[in-house]
Structure formats: C-alpha cells, structure tokens
Amino acid sequence: MTAIRVENVYKVFGRRPQEAVRKLRAGATRDEVKSLGTAAVIDTSFEVADGEIFVVMGLSGSGKSTLIRMLNGLWRPTSGRVLLGDDDLATVSASRLRALRRTTVSMVFQHFALLPHRTVLDNAAYPLEIQGVGKEERRERARAALELTGLGGWEDSLPGQLSGGMRQRVGLARALTADTDILLMDEAFSALDPLIRREMQEQLVEIQQKLGKTIVFITHDLNEAMYLGDRIAVMRSGRIVQIGTAEEILTAPADDYVAQFVADVDRTRVLTASSVMLRPGVVLPAAAGPRRAARAMREAQAAAAFVVDRDRVLLGFVRDSDVVDAARAGIPRLDGLVQTDVATVDEDTPLSEIFAPSAESLVPVAVTDDHGRLLGVVPRVTLLEAMVPPEIDLPDDTPADGPVETVVGAGATTVNGNGVPDGYEPLPPDDGVPGLAPDELPAARTAASAAEVAAAAEFDATTEGGTR
Amino acid sequence: MNDTLVPRLPLGDVVADIVDVVTKSGKDVFAAVKTGFLAAYEPLEILFTTPPAWTIILVIAALAWWVKGWRLGVGSAAGLVLVAAVDQWDNAMATLALVVLASVVAIILAVPLGIWAARSDRVSAVVRPVLDLMQTMPAFVYLIPTVVVFLTGVVPGLVATIIFALAPGVRFTELGIRQVDPEVVEAGHAFGATEGRILRQIQLPLALPTIMAGVNQVIMLSLSMVVIAGLTGAPGLGRDVVAALTRVNVSLGVEAGLSVVILAMILDRVTAALADRAPVARALARS
Structure with missing residues (x-):
C-alpha cells in the first residue's frame, strides 16, 4: 500500500511561479528562473509505502523542508499532485x-x-484538544505517548525546564498522541547533540517497529539518513537526484554529487556483512579425512579451514597443524579436530558490529544464515577495505592481469568498485559449494617461493593468534 | 509672501474646512459619542472620588502588593499618601479615572487592529504610516479638532488621549504576534487547528508579554496626554498644572506635577508587573 504519492511536484516561491514552472519543464535551470521566483522543489516524484521510513536527505537550500x-x-504545490490516500493536497479544501x-x-x-x-x-x-477529545481521555492518551517516548514522570514540567532531547521527546509524543498513520519529521534530531541524537534515532526505530507508522524523515545528516531510512531520497537544488536503499546509494551513487556526499559516511554502520562477504577459502566437509584436508590446505596455502556438515551448517574450523598431526596419527575423520569457537554473524549485521569478533578470531568471521549454514566469510582485510569510499583508489602495485598477488603484510591491495579487494568476489549465497578454491582464499595469495609461503604462514599464525 | 519659491498651499485651511464639514454633518454622531463618554466617565470618577482616600489607597496598595510584592505595595501607599497630603487627591482620582477610561478604549481599539495588521501585510503597510503620523504629531494639535467637535470639558481630552495613546498598542500587538515562533504556529496548522484557535491558543498567549508592554505604553501615554488635556478644561491634575503655568505658581506646579509623577510610577510598575505575570512570561522565568 502506498501511503504518500508525490507526482511531478513543483514549488516556486515568487512573483510568477506558474511561468517559472513552465520554463523549468522546458528545461531551464534553477538559476535561469531566478527572476521569476525561487524554485524550491522541481519535478519531484516518489512514493512512500505504508510502514516505511522514507528519508529525504539534502543540504540546506536543497528544498527538503519545502517538500x-x-x-x-x-505549502501547496505550484504544480503536480501530492496524494495522501485519495486526497490530492494540491486541491483539497481547507476544511478537508x-x-x-x-x-x-x-x-x-x-x-x-x-x-x-x-x-x-x-x-x-x-x-x-484540537480534535475536540475530552480532557480526561486526551490526558490519558497523552500520558501513554509520553510513556512510550520515555518521558513518564515529567508530565507536569514545563518545556523550558527540559533538555533539548527531552523537549523533542515531547514533540514526538505529541505527534504520536495524534495517532496518525503518517509522521513527518522535519530535521527532528538536528538540533540535538550527537549522543542524544543517536539515542533518539534508536528510539524512533523502536517506536516505528512497535507502531508501524509511516515516517517521512528530513535530514541533512547522511549517517542519520542511512541509519533510519528504509529508502533515502537525496535532494540537490530542488531535485531528487537518487532514491534507493542506504546500500544502493553507498555502493552505486547516481552522480558525483551523491558520491561526494557519501564519501564521509560511516560506512561500517551502513554496509552489512552480506554486502562485503567473500567466498570462503577452504571449506571441508566434516566427513573428509585429515589427508584430504591437509592437501586442500596446502594447495590453498591456508593456515585454517572451515568445516561444515552435509547441509553446509558450519561446525567450526580446523588448524593446519592439527590436521597434519592427525594425518600422521592416522585418524580417519576431522570431527575430533574441529574447534568451535568461531565468530559468526548473520547477513544483516552491520560492519561496525563485526570489528570486535573479527579482532578476536583466529579465522575470518563466518557469515551464516538463520539455519547456521555458512554463506561466506569476512576477512579482516575486507573489513578495513570496505571502509574506503569507492572513488578513492589505493596505490596499486599489482599487475593488472593474472592472479592477484598480494603478499600479506605488504599492505598493498587493489580495490574494485565495491570496496572489495580484486580477486575476491562478493558471493551470492547459494552457489558456494564445499570444496577447494585456491584462487579465492580468504587471504588469497600465490607466492613465488617457499620462503614467502613460510613467511606468510607465520604471519597468519602470529597475527591471527596474536589477539588471543 | 508671493516671492517664495513655491506658491502657498492652503493645507491648514483645507483640513480646517474638512473638520468644519465633518463637525456639521456628524453632529448627531459626535453628540452620541460625547454622551457615551460622559456616561462612562462620570460613574468612574464617582467611584474613585467618593470613597474616603484611605480605602482607595489600601485597594491600590493591595493590588500592587499582589502583582509585584510588598515593596511596591508599601511604595504605592506612601506615594498616594503624599498626593493626599498636598491636597491633590481629588484631582489625582479624576486623572486616574480619565487614564483608565482612555486606556481601556485605546486597548479595545488597538489590539484587534494590531492583530489585523499582523495577519495582513497590506493592512500593516497602511496602518504603519498612520501610526507614525499619530505618534509624531505634536500632542497639542489633537486637542484643536477635538475642541472644535466636542467643545470643552472631559470628552475632547478623552478623545485626544485615546488617539494619541493608540499607536503603541497597535504596534506592540502587531510586533508581538509577528514575532511568535513561526514553527509553533506551523505546529498548530500541522495538527489541524483552525485560524481562530491558533490565534487564541498560540499567537495571543505567546505574544502576550509584548502586548502587555504595549498596554503599559498606552497607559503611560494616556497619563501624559490627560495632563495636557487640562488645557481644554479636562478635570484632574492637568487643570492644576495648566493653572500653575498660567499663573506662574511654583508651589501649585510642584504639587500637581509631583502627583502626576507618583501616579505615573504606580501605573507603570503595576502594569509592568502584570506583563511579567503573563503565563508565557512566567513559564520562561521558571525555566
């Protein structure tokens, strides 16, 4: 269901708005119609679905407040339609x-x-009160809304006695008391200090989940937009330049303006595990013998490998030294060697929450689905690289063709458009087959000499074990 | 006379003619106005002058105490006792009656006009220069047409006072309403309030401290004009001030003048304290 539908809306303030709209339609720019009026909103169309948090983001002067x-x-649009259900706000009567x-x-x-x-x-x-509800009932309902926004006990205070964050909670409670399906929030948290803002954002998401309101949220803060928005519309000079989810805007900005804008965003809060995870390097079935495991790990030059059961449910990982010892001892199955203390996250975990487990884990953090099946892995290096905005290229000392030759420890990687090192590919969750894929190891490397292998293995061991 | 650069424009004569015509054609209206003002003034004067001075002093002191504090109460009482002691009591009460009546009428006219001006730029553009004219025109000049129309006595003084004191009432009301946080007014609209409700529940309460400052100014201007109106035979302290001036009577001048000052101070402090008691002002003071 569509809660709000905006169709080709223009809003021009000034002496001759209609003429300005005509010229804008014919392709004139905002500056060209300046003599006729200020074009605050130009040819804007979008829909907001029921229960969605739709964020309109833009700098001051972009027209978002007018929108x-x-x-x-x-404000009534100069041209176009704003549909709230069946009512067109451009033409609706004052009483309606x-x-x-x-x-x-x-x-x-x-x-x-x-x-x-x-x-x-x-x-x-x-x-x-405006709706004519009786005093007792309206106080009752207001009290409930205040409770919901965490202001229980402050009913008898005056707004001037409250802090900014608490005042805005009153503002939010007031809007909730009205019990409308749609909530418009105009820079609602912009006047609050950062800590309080964060708290309010979390509370808003919570309330939205509880009450299922449709929220249109205006902000100039991209982090806020990305945190709150199911979808985000980026506005510039009166026009919407891109509408999409936070990840879409972050990974595929529509133009340089958006790209520049998202350059500063805290990507770790927006990107999720599924958007950066890689195909796991070596995945062994639990039934595999130590010899096979040892061979696979040798070929992949990996110090550890994930172990899954028949349904790809992650069991844990095995270390190369244990596997080699087991092979020597003639133990037939890997089961007994599996270490289960592997850090796992689900697909929707934001990167910011992967840092801690990643730092403490011997092996890359595993990404699993609801049934515990292994979907992919997030190596530490991927985490770091994902924080770099796509348009910024790192110094590139790798040959353009051929397999990736990244010696771990040298600190040099190439980064493709998605902030993922070349040679890795973001992994569609369904095509991962247990098996060996030497070119796509978590710490992919093909080294020229045995010495380098040894050095790399040593590095792996020291770094991954070092945090323990 | 004829060697000046521009020919003599008979502006004064024209206005005089207009006043003449208005006086004649509006005879009945003016008579009714006069009767109305007298009917309002006389009971008021009786109310203030009939009871013994000390009851009035007590009432005013109690009022001052209530709106502000005991200091103002005691100060007011002391001032009024001084007025009585220099034998200006009856004059002061007549003046007070004039001020009260003129102020009430001026406020009744000024506040709605100010609201209208605040809501319409066009009205504001018309009202503003008229107010400028009313405020800068020498106070005595108002007395001339009012005397022509209403002859001498209480009424011409009252009418001139009302016109003179109107301006700050209108200005402050317009200013007060215009400076109400537009976001709060927007909030009223956004929750579906009618214009009337927004005016009543948002704009007027939030503008009240400013409007009260205007009321204070109206009262102070009324007092100053009421004294000047003594020239046209209006009763009260003004008449004694004028008499002292024409007779170069220093002692009478001092006593009447001092009484005006005392009255002015009491009226000013009490109305200023009233402004502080507006709900919004109190809410802001508490936070």
Missing part, C-alpha cells in the same frame, strides 16, 4: 485539509515547536 511541508499541505491533519498526518519539528506556557502533558495532548 515535507507539501506532504501535509502547509484540517481533517487530514487531524487524522492522517502529523509532524515533528526541528526546534520542537512546543507551547512554552503549557505543561509537557498538555503539550502532548494538544492535537487531541
């Missing part, structure tokens, strides 16, 4: 608009917009 004010009719604002769409403001002479409770109850 959100057209979603509840505070008031009704919509009471029942369908409420708003949270950047500077809270509370009534300073009313208590927290009466502020939160204000929408219901």
Whole structure:
C-alpha cells in the first residue's frame, strides 16, 4: 500500500511561479528562473509505502523542508499532485485539509515547536484538544505517548525546564498522541547533540517497529539518513537526484554529487556483512579425512579451514597443524579436530558490529544464515577495505592481469568498485559449494617461493593468534 | 509672501474646512459619542472620588502588593499618601479615572487592529504610516479638532488621549504576534487547528508579554496626554498644572506635577508587573 504519492511536484516561491514552472519543464535551470521566483522543489516524484521510513536527505537550500511541508499541505504545490490516500493536497479544501491533519498526518519539528506556557502533558495532548477529545481521555492518551517516548514522570514540567532531547521527546509524543498513520519529521534530531541524537534515532526505530507508522524523515545528516531510512531520497537544488536503499546509494551513487556526499559516511554502520562477504577459502566437509584436508590446505596455502556438515551448517574450523598431526596419527575423520569457537554473524549485521569478533578470531568471521549454514566469510582485510569510499583508489602495485598477488603484510591491495579487494568476489549465497578454491582464499595469495609461503604462514599464525 | 519659491498651499485651511464639514454633518454622531463618554466617565470618577482616600489607597496598595510584592505595595501607599497630603487627591482620582477610561478604549481599539495588521501585510503597510503620523504629531494639535467637535470639558481630552495613546498598542500587538515562533504556529496548522484557535491558543498567549508592554505604553501615554488635556478644561491634575503655568505658581506646579509623577510610577510598575505575570512570561522565568 502506498501511503504518500508525490507526482511531478513543483514549488516556486515568487512573483510568477506558474511561468517559472513552465520554463523549468522546458528545461531551464534553477538559476535561469531566478527572476521569476525561487524554485524550491522541481519535478519531484516518489512514493512512500505504508510502514516505511522514507528519508529525504539534502543540504540546506536543497528544498527538503519545502517538500515535507507539501506532504501535509502547509505549502501547496505550484504544480503536480501530492496524494495522501485519495486526497490530492494540491486541491483539497481547507476544511478537508484540517481533517487530514487531524487524522492522517502529523509532524515533528526541528526546534520542537512546543507551547512554552503549557505543561509537557498538555503539550502532548494538544492535537487531541484540537480534535475536540475530552480532557480526561486526551490526558490519558497523552500520558501513554509520553510513556512510550520515555518521558513518564515529567508530565507536569514545563518545556523550558527540559533538555533539548527531552523537549523533542515531547514533540514526538505529541505527534504520536495524534495517532496518525503518517509522521513527518522535519530535521527532528538536528538540533540535538550527537549522543542524544543517536539515542533518539534508536528510539524512533523502536517506536516505528512497535507502531508501524509511516515516517517521512528530513535530514541533512547522511549517517542519520542511512541509519533510519528504509529508502533515502537525496535532494540537490530542488531535485531528487537518487532514491534507493542506504546500500544502493553507498555502493552505486547516481552522480558525483551523491558520491561526494557519501564519501564521509560511516560506512561500517551502513554496509552489512552480506554486502562485503567473500567466498570462503577452504571449506571441508566434516566427513573428509585429515589427508584430504591437509592437501586442500596446502594447495590453498591456508593456515585454517572451515568445516561444515552435509547441509553446509558450519561446525567450526580446523588448524593446519592439527590436521597434519592427525594425518600422521592416522585418524580417519576431522570431527575430533574441529574447534568451535568461531565468530559468526548473520547477513544483516552491520560492519561496525563485526570489528570486535573479527579482532578476536583466529579465522575470518563466518557469515551464516538463520539455519547456521555458512554463506561466506569476512576477512579482516575486507573489513578495513570496505571502509574506503569507492572513488578513492589505493596505490596499486599489482599487475593488472593474472592472479592477484598480494603478499600479506605488504599492505598493498587493489580495490574494485565495491570496496572489495580484486580477486575476491562478493558471493551470492547459494552457489558456494564445499570444496577447494585456491584462487579465492580468504587471504588469497600465490607466492613465488617457499620462503614467502613460510613467511606468510607465520604471519597468519602470529597475527591471527596474536589477539588471543 | 508671493516671492517664495513655491506658491502657498492652503493645507491648514483645507483640513480646517474638512473638520468644519465633518463637525456639521456628524453632529448627531459626535453628540452620541460625547454622551457615551460622559456616561462612562462620570460613574468612574464617582467611584474613585467618593470613597474616603484611605480605602482607595489600601485597594491600590493591595493590588500592587499582589502583582509585584510588598515593596511596591508599601511604595504605592506612601506615594498616594503624599498626593493626599498636598491636597491633590481629588484631582489625582479624576486623572486616574480619565487614564483608565482612555486606556481601556485605546486597548479595545488597538489590539484587534494590531492583530489585523499582523495577519495582513497590506493592512500593516497602511496602518504603519498612520501610526507614525499619530505618534509624531505634536500632542497639542489633537486637542484643536477635538475642541472644535466636542467643545470643552472631559470628552475632547478623552478623545485626544485615546488617539494619541493608540499607536503603541497597535504596534506592540502587531510586533508581538509577528514575532511568535513561526514553527509553533506551523505546529498548530500541522495538527489541524483552525485560524481562530491558533490565534487564541498560540499567537495571543505567546505574544502576550509584548502586548502587555504595549498596554503599559498606552497607559503611560494616556497619563501624559490627560495632563495636557487640562488645557481644554479636562478635570484632574492637568487643570492644576495648566493653572500653575498660567499663573506662574511654583508651589501649585510642584504639587500637581509631583502627583502626576507618583501616579505615573504606580501605573507603570503595576502594569509592568502584570506583563511579567503573563503565563508565557512566567513559564520562561521558571525555566
């Protein structure tokens, strides 16, 4: 279901808005129509689905505030349609608009917009007062909303006695008391200090999950947009330049502007394990014998290998030294050698949460699905590389063709467009077959001499064991 | 006379003619206005002058105490006792009645006009220069047409005072409403409030401290004009001030003048304290 549909909306402030829209349609730029008026929003179309958090992101002057004010009719579009259900806010009557604002769409403001002479409770109850709800009931419902936003016990305070974060909780509670399906949030957390902002973001996500509201959130903070948004619309100079999920915008920016914008984002909070994970290097079936394991590991020059059962459910990993000892001792199966203390994360784990397990793990962090099946791995080096924005190339000292020759420890890797080292490929979860894939080892390397192999193996052992 | 650069423009004559015509054609209206003002003024004057001075002093002191604190209460009482002691009590009460009536009428006219001006740029553009004119025109000049229309006595003084004191009431109301945080007004709209509700529950309460400052100014201007209105025979302290001036009577001048000052100080402090008691002002003071 579509909660909001915006179709080719223009908003021009100024003396001759219609003429400006005509010229914009004919291809004029924002600057060219300046003499006719200020084109705040130009040819904008999008849909917001029920229960979605839709973030509109842009710098000041990009038209995002004007855009959100057209979603509840505070501004009427100069041209185009804004559909809230069946009502077109461009043409709806004043009384119907008031009704919509009471029942369908409420708003949270950047500077809270509370009534300073009313208590927290009466502020939160204000929408219901407007709706003509009786005093007892509206206070009851306001109290519940305040409880939800964590302001229980502050009902009788005045807004001036609260901190910024608490005031915005009142603003949020007020919007929730109205009990509308749609919540518009205009830079709602921008006036708060970073720690409080973070807390409020988490709380908003929590409340959204609990109540299933449709939220349109305006912000200039990309990190906030990426954290909150199911989808993000990036605005620039009145136009939407890209709409997509956080990952889409991060990994495939539509133009240089967006790319530049996302360069500063905290990628580890946005990218998830599934977007950076690689095909596991050596994966051994539990039934395999130590000899086969030893051979596979030798060929792959790996110090350890993951072990899975028949259904690809991850059991753990084996170390090369144990495998070699077992082979010498004539032990037939790997089962007894498997170490189970392997760090696992699921596909949707943000990178920021993989750093700690990765640092403590001997082997790359394993990515598993709900059934514990091994989907891929995230080596430490991948984690680090994923933090580098795609348009920034690292110094490249690897031959352009042939297998990747990255000597671990030399600190040189090539990075492809997705921030993943060349030679690795992001792995579609279903085509991983247990087996050997020497070219795609977690720490892929083909070394020229035995000495290098030894050095590399030693490095692996010291680094991966070193954090223990 | 004829060697000046531009020919003599008979502006004054034209206005005088207009006043003349208005006076004649609006005779009935002015008569009604006069009757109305007298009907309002006389009971008020009786109310203030009939009871013994000490009851009035007590009431005013109690009011001052209530709105501000005991210091203002005691100070007001002391001031009023001084007024009574220099034998200006009746005059002061007549002046007070004039000020109260003129201020109330001025506020009743000014606040709605200020609201209208705040809501419409066009109205504001028309009102503003008119207010400028009203404020800068020498106060005495108002007295002339009002005397022509209403002759002498209480009413011309009242009317001139109301016109003179109107301006700050309108200005402060407009300013107060215009400077209400637009986001709060937007919030009212965003939750589906009607214009009337936004005015009543958001704009007026938030503008109230500023409007009260305007009310204070209206009262102070009324007082100053009421004294000047003594020239046209309005009763009260003004008449004694004028008498002292024409007779070069220093002692009368000092006593009447001092009474005006005391009255002014009490009115100013009490209304200023009232402004601080507006809900928004109190809420801001508590935070």
